[in-house]
Each structure stands twice: as structure tokens, then as C-alpha cells.
Amino acid sequence: MNTNTTDFESLSLSNPGTERGWKSKLGLGLGFLGLFILLLAFFEINLPNQSLFLTISLLSIAVGIVFYTLDLYKNHPAGIKNNGVWLKDFTNGGTWAWILGVVLTIFYVLLYWFPETVGQGASGKANSGLVALFDPLSQLLKNQPASQWFVYGVLYTLAILGLGIKFIYKYRHNKYQIVRTISVMFFQLGFAFLLPEFLLRLNQPFNDFKNMWPLNYYFFDEWHLKELINSGGMGIFMLVFGIAMIFIISPILTYFYGKRWYCSWVCGCGGLAETAGDPFRQLSNKRLSAWKFERWLIHAVLVFSVLMTIAVIFTFLTRNPELSIITRDQFTWGISIFLLLVAGVIYLFKKDGFDKNIRNIILSIVVIIVGVLLINTFSDAKNIFFIESYKLRSWYGFAVGSAFSGVIGVGFYPLLGNRVWCRFGCPMAAILGLQQRLFSRFRITTNGGQCISCGNCSTYCEMGIDVRSYAQRGENIVRSSCVGCGICSAVCPRGVLKLENGSLENRINSDAVLLGNDVDLLSLIRNQKSA
Amino acid sequence: MQHIVIIGNGISGITAARHIRKLSQNRITVISGETDYFFSRTALMYVYMGHLKFEHTQPYENWFWKQNNIDLVRGFVTKVDTQKKALTLDRSQVIQYDKLILATGSKPNKFGWPGQNLDGVIGMYHKQDLDALETHTDRCKRAVIVGGGLIGIELAEMLRSRNKEVTFLVREESFWNGVLPPEESDMINRHIREHHIDLRLNTNLEEIIPDEAGLVKAVKTDKGDVIPCEVVGLTAGVSPNIDFLKGSGIELNRGILVNRHLETNIPDVYAIGDCAEQREPIGERRAIEAVWYTGRMMGETVARTICGNRIPYNPGHWFNSAKFLDIEYQTYGWVWAQPKENENQFYWEHPDGKKAIRFVYDKNHRTLLGVNSFGIRLRHEFFDKALTENWSIDKIINQLKAANFDPEFYSTYEKNIKAAFQKSAQTVS
Incomplete structure (x- = not known):
């Protein structure tokens, strides 16, 4: 038998890097050490030097993630790294996913509704436990003790930064993913975390400039408006900027780039979903029934959110006429006329080849909102929607702001996927989505007839869009829910999908004919349609 | 009805x-x-x-x-x-x-190899092949794949993803060289080895050797090597x-x-x-x-x-695509492994050895005949049009930007390709 040495070498050398090495064990160890310190603090174990322990905890989590990442991907050439996703308990909704889901959910429940259990000092008392552990960092940044929200902000930012690094290394062959991820890391660290804390230090109102209404549902709250109006130039700037974001900046950016400029490049919820939530993106429900449910729910939340906001402003105008430049009657009529105008313009300009569903959705939304406003006006009720505005506001805060976006939105990552909130609940995503479908240059282009219907795009779409159903017909994908994360394009093994900003002409090409067959199908289809 | x-x-x-x-x-x-x-x-x-x-x-x-x-x-x-x-x-x-x-x-083709129906010998075509492979996965340490085509390399990738050692027997002197020109074929050879697949070119299967229980124990090649393995994948075409x-x-x-x-x-x-x-x-x-x-x-x-409209099967310009481990491949028009008499070819390869493009055009008319692309996504519509309208190679080289289908922010290579084209004096434009 002729066995030469090179054969033996290739036999023995052919399987390196399959066992996790010391680096990933060290990484996991460090990560758990960091979390263990947080757990000790949570259980009110007295840690002698809080600054030191906090530093160790946060650093070891960050370093742990980096070590783990290196070991996970380093021995493999750059490329798609989805091996075993559906075979692992953690990422296929198995036992470990349930355990993580329960832990996250408990964390959110305590954070939102039982802050004292995490150590938030009640009514001016000193913090204890977990919150107290973060006091030194809070003092350093803004000369104030920490709150449960500060703790949450630090951990949230750490998650986006650490797991953002992991995401970048995982997709290191894909520059769109790298740039996009650096963007969400930057906006989380700079705009969501550091800038607001520095503003507080400078005795200015706390403000996250990128967090716009209606995602930021307290923007028009009485306390917030008063705070801004009473804080001089900076406060007024924040107020004007916030309103400009809603009515000018966002529509312009969405026109040019689609909603992705916000949802997967800037937004904090999106930032967490894209980084920490990335291992769970495949869990989103792709069924047609889920899409139907999504459209009902997200637009219902949008209506709820608009009505709540109108009610809150209405009350503000009633109570603070001296702070206002318009009366409450002008306001309700103004809103009604504005909405009807918007609906009218859409109806007129989008009459041809118009997506019936979207038109009905927009008309329904406007009719409901204006209807409620008018009923109120003519029945001379004191409150919009016949309910005290603060009650409406507190229901919204509880049901949408906390339970939906936090507990379900993040707590259920490992079970329902990483974009449940963005897909089913976020009123901001709903508005941007309606615009994206109607007035935007953004689309995902399908490359001729190259689709092989494999299903990677649909499976890894975190928004549950059945991307394949369009791609295999050669159609572009223009869906209101698409956040433009670009993963469908990344995982496509045949290079079929490309995110593009192009002309509005033929953007929605539902007449598309798969390239390949040399028959004049297009004219055939048109003849059938006109027949 | x-x-x-x-x-x-x-x-x-x-x-x-x-x-x-x-x-x-x-x-x-x-x-x-x-x-x-x-x-x-x-x-x-x-x-x-x-x-x-x-x-x-x-x-x-x-x-x-x-x-x-x-x-x-x-x-x-x-x-x-x-x-x-x-x-x-x-x-x-x-x-x-x-x-x-x-x-x-x-x-799947079977060419009468001794042992080709043993337990542990699989093809990779039907859903049942997948199920069979799954049942043999746990006991598999090493698999031997026979046949160097598209299914063979996919099967190799599959097994590597589950941490199996893989030996890949290819009859030809280079991977898929009946279809791919030498440079592209060699690029894929290198990439296969980069994925720690034991690629053996110029090697044929002689027989599959069973153990006492009738399960696959090893294969014997025409070089006389006996390779112990638990799974044999037969991927020599269909x-x-x-x-x-x-x-x-x-x-x-x-x-x-x-x-x-x-x-x-x-x-x-x-x-x-x-x-x-x-x-x-x-x-x-x-x-x-x-x-x-x-x-x-x-x-x-x-x-x-x-349904009453009797028409002939009239496929348009040939196109195809595949993915060799991490390297995507697209082709439009005809690119033969060896150039035909009337053909000129221009080949460009990125220094990283994972991106390449080859244009084939007519020697006399300079019209485009075909393109191979590796690691760079191309627009189907662009090349379909170019082939239909008999665009010249010079026009193509000048308009490469419009042909690109890579995601946003990707590095582009149109300038490098054009410079190389000019430098090799296939002419300017």
C-alpha cells in the first residue's frame, strides 16, 4: 500500500478549530464572572469597592465577548456563519432559549415595575444592590447617583457595543454590515448614552436627539414640554429639533434611503436587535397569517399612539394656555385638516397602480383619528376619546412602552425573534413603513432569474418578510416593514438581492418576468391584465 | 376541463x-x-x-x-x-x-464500483439522501466524496459544517475543469484546501470496503491508498x-x-x-x-x-450560478474551459485570490460571448442585454460599474479591471 506522508498530514491536519479552544472558554468564563458580580450586587451582597467591582464586571463582560468571538470565527474564512443555527438549542427556540427568555423577562418586569428590587432608592433614599453598584459611574458622568434607568442604559450600551463587535467580525466580508453596525454602535454610545448624561451634568434637559416621536412617547407629555420650554435656548432647540425630526428630517431621509436610515442604522431598539438579537433573527414568523396580524396590530398601536399624543397635547393646551402659541380648538381642527389633507394627497397622487392595502390602512387610520376628534369637539367633551388623557397616557406607557417594547420586545428575543417590537408594535416603524411603501427610493432589487428558491433570505429576515416569494418571481421587494438590515442579501448564496436607492419609476415591478425564457411574457401579462 | x-x-x-x-x-x-x-x-x-x-x-x-x-x-x-x-x-x-x-x-450516477450499495454510501440528490446522511452522521468521523462537481463540493461543505473530516476524490487534474477554465478551477482548488478539505486530484475510486457488519469501513483509490471512513458520498453526476x-x-x-x-x-x-x-x-x-x-x-x-398556446421551448442566453464554499460564482453567456478558435479571453484576478472575472469575446467582431465572475456579483439584466445587443468588449469594460450587483459599500474593481485590460493590450477604449 502506497501511503505517502502528505496524505497522512492532510488526514491529521484537516480538522482544526472544531473544538472550542481555551479562548472561548476564557471568554465565557470572563463573561459569566462579569454577570456574577452583577448578580452578587443584585442580591445585596456587600461589595467593598464598588468602583473596582463595577469596572471588573463591565470590562470582563466586554473582553469575554471579544475572546469568545475570536475563537468562534477566527479559524474560518470570511463568509456566512450560520452553521448549526437550527441545530443548537440556544438558537432554535429550545431549552436554553427558554431559560434565557425567562431570565430576560424577569429582568424587565423587575426593572419596569419593581425597581426597588434592583436597588432603586425609593423617594430620595440611597440606592442599594445593583443600582448602587452603578453609583460611581453615574457620579463620574453626571454628578448624580444612579437610577434603574442608568443601570439599564449602561448594560444596554454594553450589549450593543460588545455584541456589535461580534456581529462585525461575523460579517467581516460584508462592508454594508460593518458600516451599519458601526453606525448603531455610535448612535447608542454617543446619542443615547453619553450625550444625555453630559446634558444632565450641564443642567440641561435629558435628551436623546435621535429618539423621536412616536417611539419617544413622552415627547409631548406635559412635564416634558414644560421642561423643554422652561430650560431656555437649549430646551427650545430640543423642542424644535424634535418636531423637525418628525415632519422634515425623517420624511426626507426616508424618501432617499427608506426606513433603514432609522430602524437599522440609528435606532436604539434596532441597534439591540441587530447586535444582541442577531442570533435569534431566524425565529421570526414567516406565515402569511403573521403578516396579516402584523398589519392589524402595528397600525392599531399607531392609532392608539396618535390619539394618546393628541389627548396629551389637548390637555396641555387646556391647562397651560400661557405656554402655548395655539388654542386647543385650533389644535384639534388643525390636526384634523392636516390628516385629511395628507390622506387626500395620497389618494390623489397614488391612485394608479396603488397598493390597495396600504391605501385602506392609511384611510382607516385617518378616519378613526379624525372621527374621534370631531365627536369630541361636537359633544363638547373635555377629554379626547372621552377618557382622561393622563389615563390614556399611562395605559399606553404600561401596555406599549413597557410591556410590548421591553418585556415582549426584548425578553422574548430567544423565542419569537429579535424584531417582535419593531414589527408588531412600534408606531414609529409604522409611520416610516407607510412612507417607505409609498414615497421612497428604497427597494431590494432582485437579480433577474438567478433565484433558486432556497429560502435563506426569508428564513433570516428578522421582520418575517417572505423575501423569497418576491425573488423567485423576479420582483423587487418593497415592503413597509423592511428595515433594510441587508441580511437577506448577505445570506443569498446566488447574489440575487441588492438593497438600492433608485428611481421611483418601476420600483414595484409586479409585472416582472424572470429572465431566461425568451418569450415576450411581459406583453402577454399586460394583454391579460387589460383584457 | x-x-x-x-x-x-x-x-x-x-x-x-x-x-x-x-x-x-x-x-x-x-x-x-x-x-x-x-x-x-x-x-x-x-x-x-x-x-x-x-x-x-x-x-x-x-x-x-x-x-x-x-x-x-x-x-x-x-x-x-x-x-x-x-x-x-x-x-x-x-x-x-x-x-x-x-x-x-x-x-445520482453509480458506475458499478464494488461496494457502491453498502450501508453508509450515499448520494446527495433526494430528500431521502439527506435523511440517510443524517442517520450516518453520528458515527462518521471521516467521509470520502467521489466526484468533483457542484454536488460534490456542496456535500464537502455540508460535512465540514458538522466537523467531519472530508477527503474529496476528483478524477480530473483540477476541480470541475471540464467547465471552469484553469485559473478559476485552481482558485477553487485552493479554496477547498483552505477549508481543510483533503482534496485529491487525479484520483479515482477503486472500491468501497465494508466492515463485518456490512457498513462502510474504508475506500481504496486507484493510487492504492486505503482511506478509512464511515461515509462515502457518490457525487459523480446525475x-x-x-x-x-x-x-x-x-x-x-x-x-x-x-x-x-x-x-x-x-x-x-x-x-x-x-x-x-x-x-x-x-x-x-x-x-x-x-x-x-x-x-x-x-x-x-x-x-x-x-393551455392552448403551443410555443417552442426557447431559452434565452445561458446563465448559471453556484457557490463554492464562500466563493460565489455567476456566469452569463458561454465561457468554455478551453477557448474556441474564434475567441479571445481576458482574465482578471484579485490579489486575495478569491475574486476573479473572465470575459470571452469574439476575436474579430469584439462582441461579448460570455462572462465568468467569482466573488463579484453581476447584474443579470445588464449581461442579458449586452448579449442580446451584441455589445463589444470595450463597451462592457467601460460600463462595468452598471454591471455590478454587490451590496452597497463594497470595494469596486472596475478601475483595476479596466487598467488590467488596457495593460494587457486587449485594447483600450
């Missing part, structure tokens, strides 16, 4: 069924012995690799078929009686048809799956012989997809094209013929 029966629920048969439904109210029955529902065969590898669950490979939800009034029947057709227009299913049930579409696909048609009167060669209208010699019997063999090959195309895209096109064509 006619009863259209389609044997085979792959891309060809299902495309035919869908288009017949769009065009008519005919009764449609699709028969499959493989699975209950249509799935994407090209995606089977991703199920084993854990990228997808099997259900994700099904492009339509299960309610789709009932809603569109397409009957699905599970079973193997054992006999076709073209006189009585009747099929026998699993030797008992009889189904009558008015029109019959044969879309039975392929089966051939039409037509054995059940012998004696039916339907004319067979290697495949089911059809004319340009995809009609067999028997009236009301059609054949499409992998199992069909063109009596007169179309252009440069092979008589049997076992390709996803051509199956889809034939399905579309036959549907129109059956």
Missing part, C-alpha cells in the same frame, strides 16, 4: 402546475414519491448545515395547494399506459390522465430518472426524447426538466440540462402549450 397529471413535484413540475393554474381551470394532479410538498432541492444542503429547517425549503405554505386547487398525491408511478392514458401508482392505484407531464428529475418508463412506448435515449415543444413521441405526453432530452440541442446547450433555471423555464413553456 382536462385532467393534467404531472409526475414529479420539483421545480419543473411545480412551475408547470402553477402556470397551468394561472392559465386555465384544468384539473391538476401532481404526483411525487419523494415528499408531500414542493421544496427547493438546491437548499437541501442548508438543512444539513443547520442554516434552515426542512420546512424553510418549501417556497409555498401547505395551504397554497388546496387554495389553488392543485391536488398532491404521494406515491411512485410504477407503470405508464399511454394507450389507456392511465398511470399505476405503487402497483395498485390507477390514475387516468388527459395530458401527462413527466418531470421526474435525475438520480442522469435522468426514467427507468419506470421502459416499455411504455415513450421514446427514451439517455433521457426522455422531446421536440422543441417538449412533446414526446406519444401525443399528450410531455417531458420537462432534468429528465428531458432534446432531440435537437438548442444552440450550444446540452441535450440534457440538469439545471434549476432550465427546469423552471421548461415548466413555464409547457404550461402555455398545454
Whole structure:
């Protein structure tokens, strides 16, 4: 038998890097050490030097993630790294996913509704436990003790930064993913975390400039408006900027780039979903029934959110006429006329080849909102929607702001996927989505007839869009829910999908004919349609 | 209303069924012995690799078929009686048809190797092959793959994803060099080895050796090497799956012989997809094209013929795609492994050795004939147009930017390619 040495070498050398090495064990160890310190603090174990322990905890989590990442991907050439996703308990909704889901959910429940259990000092008392552990960092940044929200902000930012690094290394062959991820890391660290804390230090109102209404549902709250109006130039700037974001900046950016400029490049919820939530993106429900449910729910939340906001402003105008430049009657009529105008313009300009569903959705939304406003006006009720505005506001805060976006939105990552909130609940995503479908240059282009219907795009779409159903017909994908994360394009093994900003002409090409067959199908289809 | 029966629920048969439904109210029955529902065969590898669950490979939800009034029947057709227009299913049930579409696909080639039917020897074509591979996975430390084509390299990738050691026997002196020119083929050789696959070129399988229990124990190559292994993957091409048609009167060669209208010699019997063999090959195309895209096109064509608009199968410009581990491959028009007499070629390769592009054009007219691209995505529409309108190579080189389909922010190489083109004096522009 002729066995030469090179054969033996290739036999023995052919399987390196399959066992996790010391680096990933060290990484996991460090990560758990960091979390263990947080757990000790949570259980009110007295840690002698809080600054030191906090530093160790946060650093070891960050370093742990980096070590783990290196070991996970380093021995493999750059490329798609989805091996075993559906075979692992953690990422296929198995036992470990349930355990993580329960832990996250408990964390959110305590954070939102039982802050004292995490150590938030009640009514001016000193913090204890977990919150107290973060006091030194809070003092350093803004000369104030920490709150449960500060703790949450630090951990949230750490998650986006650490797991953002992991995401970048995982997709290191894909520059769109790298740039996009650096963007969400930057906006989380700079705009969501550091800038607001520095503003507080400078005795200015706390403000996250990128967090716009209606995602930021307290923007028009009485306390917030008063705070801004009473804080001089900076406060007024924040107020004007916030309103400009809603009515000018966002529509312009969405026109040019689609909603992705916000949802997967800037937004904090999106930032967490894209980084920490990335291992769970495949869990989103792709069924047609889920899409139907999504459209009902997200637009219902949008209506709820608009009505709540109108009610809150209405009350503000009633109570603070001296702070206002318009009366409450002008306001309700103004809103009604504005909405009807918007609906009218859409109806007129989008009459041809118009997506019936979207038109009905927009008309329904406007009719409901204006209807409620008018009923109120003519029945001379004191409150919009016949309910005290603060009650409406507190229901919204509880049901949408906390339970939906936090507990379900993040707590259920490992079970329902990483974009449940963005897909089913976020009123901001709903508005941007309606615009994206109607007035935007953004689309995902399908490359001729190259689709092989494999299903990677649909499976890894975190928004549950059945991307394949369009791609295999050669159609572009223009869906209101698409956040433009670009993963469908990344995982496509045949290079079929490309995110593009192009002309509005033929953007929605539902007449598309798969390239390949040399028959004049297009004219055939048109003849059938006109027949 | 006619009863259209389609044997085979792959891309060809299902495309035919869908288009017949769009065009008519005919009764449609699709028969499959493989699975209950249509799935994407090209995606089977991703199920084993854990990228997808099997259900994700099904492009339509299960309610789709009932809603569109397409009957699905599970079973193997054992006999076709073209006189009585009747099929026998699993030797008992009889189904009558008015029109019959044969879309039975392929089966993996076996070349009579000793031991080729042992437990642990698998192909990679059917859903059942995937299931068989799964059952042997736990005891598998090393697998040997025989046959250096597209399925072979996919099977190698699959096994590597589950941390199996893989030896890859390729008969040719370089991977897939019957199709790929030497530079591209060599690029893939290197990439295969980068993935720690023990690639053995110029090597044939002699026999598969069983252990006492009749399981695969090792393979012996024509070099005399004995390679211990638990799984052997036979991926030496496929051939039409037509054995059940012998004696039916339907004319067979290697495949089911059809004319340009995809009609067999028997009236009301059609054949499409992998199992069909063109009596007169179309252009440069092979008589049997076992390709996803051509199956889809034939399905579309036959549907129109059956629904009263008899048209010939008239595929446009050839295109194809594949992915070799991490390197994506697209091709438009014709690029042969060896240039033909009237052809000039221009090849550019990125220094990282993972991106390359090759243009083939006519020596005299300078019109584009074909393009191969590795690691750079190209726009199908662009090249379809360029080939149809006989664009010159110079025009192509100048307009490469519009041909690019890579994601945003990717580095572009149009300038480098153009500079190299000019430097090699294939001319400027």
C-alpha cells in the first residue's frame, strides 16, 4: 500500500478549530464572572469597592465577548456563519432559549415595575444592590447617583457595543454590515448614552436627539414640554429639533434611503436587535397569517399612539394656555385638516397602480383619528376619546412602552425573534413603513432569474418578510416593514438581492418576468391584465 | 376541463402546475414519491448545515395547494399506459390522465464500483439522501466524496459544517475543469484546501470496503491508498430518472426524447426538466440540462402549450450560478474551459485570490460571448442585454460599474479591471 506522508498530514491536519479552544472558554468564563458580580450586587451582597467591582464586571463582560468571538470565527474564512443555527438549542427556540427568555423577562418586569428590587432608592433614599453598584459611574458622568434607568442604559450600551463587535467580525466580508453596525454602535454610545448624561451634568434637559416621536412617547407629555420650554435656548432647540425630526428630517431621509436610515442604522431598539438579537433573527414568523396580524396590530398601536399624543397635547393646551402659541380648538381642527389633507394627497397622487392595502390602512387610520376628534369637539367633551388623557397616557406607557417594547420586545428575543417590537408594535416603524411603501427610493432589487428558491433570505429576515416569494418571481421587494438590515442579501448564496436607492419609476415591478425564457411574457401579462 | 397529471413535484413540475393554474381551470394532479410538498432541492444542503429547517425549503405554505386547487398525491408511478392514458401508482392505484407531464428529475450516477450499495454510501440528490446522511452522521468521523462537481463540493461543505473530516476524490487534474477554465478551477482548488478539505486530484475510486457488519469501513483509490471512513458520498453526476418508463412506448435515449415543444413521441405526453432530452440541442446547450433555471423555464413553456398556446421551448442566453464554499460564482453567456478558435479571453484576478472575472469575446467582431465572475456579483439584466445587443468588449469594460450587483459599500474593481485590460493590450477604449 502506497501511503505517502502528505496524505497522512492532510488526514491529521484537516480538522482544526472544531473544538472550542481555551479562548472561548476564557471568554465565557470572563463573561459569566462579569454577570456574577452583577448578580452578587443584585442580591445585596456587600461589595467593598464598588468602583473596582463595577469596572471588573463591565470590562470582563466586554473582553469575554471579544475572546469568545475570536475563537468562534477566527479559524474560518470570511463568509456566512450560520452553521448549526437550527441545530443548537440556544438558537432554535429550545431549552436554553427558554431559560434565557425567562431570565430576560424577569429582568424587565423587575426593572419596569419593581425597581426597588434592583436597588432603586425609593423617594430620595440611597440606592442599594445593583443600582448602587452603578453609583460611581453615574457620579463620574453626571454628578448624580444612579437610577434603574442608568443601570439599564449602561448594560444596554454594553450589549450593543460588545455584541456589535461580534456581529462585525461575523460579517467581516460584508462592508454594508460593518458600516451599519458601526453606525448603531455610535448612535447608542454617543446619542443615547453619553450625550444625555453630559446634558444632565450641564443642567440641561435629558435628551436623546435621535429618539423621536412616536417611539419617544413622552415627547409631548406635559412635564416634558414644560421642561423643554422652561430650560431656555437649549430646551427650545430640543423642542424644535424634535418636531423637525418628525415632519422634515425623517420624511426626507426616508424618501432617499427608506426606513433603514432609522430602524437599522440609528435606532436604539434596532441597534439591540441587530447586535444582541442577531442570533435569534431566524425565529421570526414567516406565515402569511403573521403578516396579516402584523398589519392589524402595528397600525392599531399607531392609532392608539396618535390619539394618546393628541389627548396629551389637548390637555396641555387646556391647562397651560400661557405656554402655548395655539388654542386647543385650533389644535384639534388643525390636526384634523392636516390628516385629511395628507390622506387626500395620497389618494390623489397614488391612485394608479396603488397598493390597495396600504391605501385602506392609511384611510382607516385617518378616519378613526379624525372621527374621534370631531365627536369630541361636537359633544363638547373635555377629554379626547372621552377618557382622561393622563389615563390614556399611562395605559399606553404600561401596555406599549413597557410591556410590548421591553418585556415582549426584548425578553422574548430567544423565542419569537429579535424584531417582535419593531414589527408588531412600534408606531414609529409604522409611520416610516407607510412612507417607505409609498414615497421612497428604497427597494431590494432582485437579480433577474438567478433565484433558486432556497429560502435563506426569508428564513433570516428578522421582520418575517417572505423575501423569497418576491425573488423567485423576479420582483423587487418593497415592503413597509423592511428595515433594510441587508441580511437577506448577505445570506443569498446566488447574489440575487441588492438593497438600492433608485428611481421611483418601476420600483414595484409586479409585472416582472424572470429572465431566461425568451418569450415576450411581459406583453402577454399586460394583454391579460387589460383584457 | 382536462385532467393534467404531472409526475414529479420539483421545480419543473411545480412551475408547470402553477402556470397551468394561472392559465386555465384544468384539473391538476401532481404526483411525487419523494415528499408531500414542493421544496427547493438546491437548499437541501442548508438543512444539513443547520442554516434552515426542512420546512424553510418549501417556497409555498401547505395551504397554497388546496387554495389553488392543485391536488398532491404521494406515491411512485410504477407503470405508464399511454394507450389507456392511465398511470399505476405503487402497483395498485390507477390514475387516468388527459395530458401527462413527466418531470421526474435525475438520480445520482453509480458506475458499478464494488461496494457502491453498502450501508453508509450515499448520494446527495433526494430528500431521502439527506435523511440517510443524517442517520450516518453520528458515527462518521471521516467521509470520502467521489466526484468533483457542484454536488460534490456542496456535500464537502455540508460535512465540514458538522466537523467531519472530508477527503474529496476528483478524477480530473483540477476541480470541475471540464467547465471552469484553469485559473478559476485552481482558485477553487485552493479554496477547498483552505477549508481543510483533503482534496485529491487525479484520483479515482477503486472500491468501497465494508466492515463485518456490512457498513462502510474504508475506500481504496486507484493510487492504492486505503482511506478509512464511515461515509462515502457518490457525487459523480446525475442522469435522468426514467427507468419506470421502459416499455411504455415513450421514446427514451439517455433521457426522455422531446421536440422543441417538449412533446414526446406519444401525443399528450410531455417531458420537462432534468429528465428531458432534446432531440435537437438548442444552440450550444446540452441535450440534457440538469439545471434549476432550465427546469423552471421548461415548466413555464409547457404550461402555455398545454393551455392552448403551443410555443417552442426557447431559452434565452445561458446563465448559471453556484457557490463554492464562500466563493460565489455567476456566469452569463458561454465561457468554455478551453477557448474556441474564434475567441479571445481576458482574465482578471484579485490579489486575495478569491475574486476573479473572465470575459470571452469574439476575436474579430469584439462582441461579448460570455462572462465568468467569482466573488463579484453581476447584474443579470445588464449581461442579458449586452448579449442580446451584441455589445463589444470595450463597451462592457467601460460600463462595468452598471454591471455590478454587490451590496452597497463594497470595494469596486472596475478601475483595476479596466487598467488590467488596457495593460494587457486587449485594447483600450
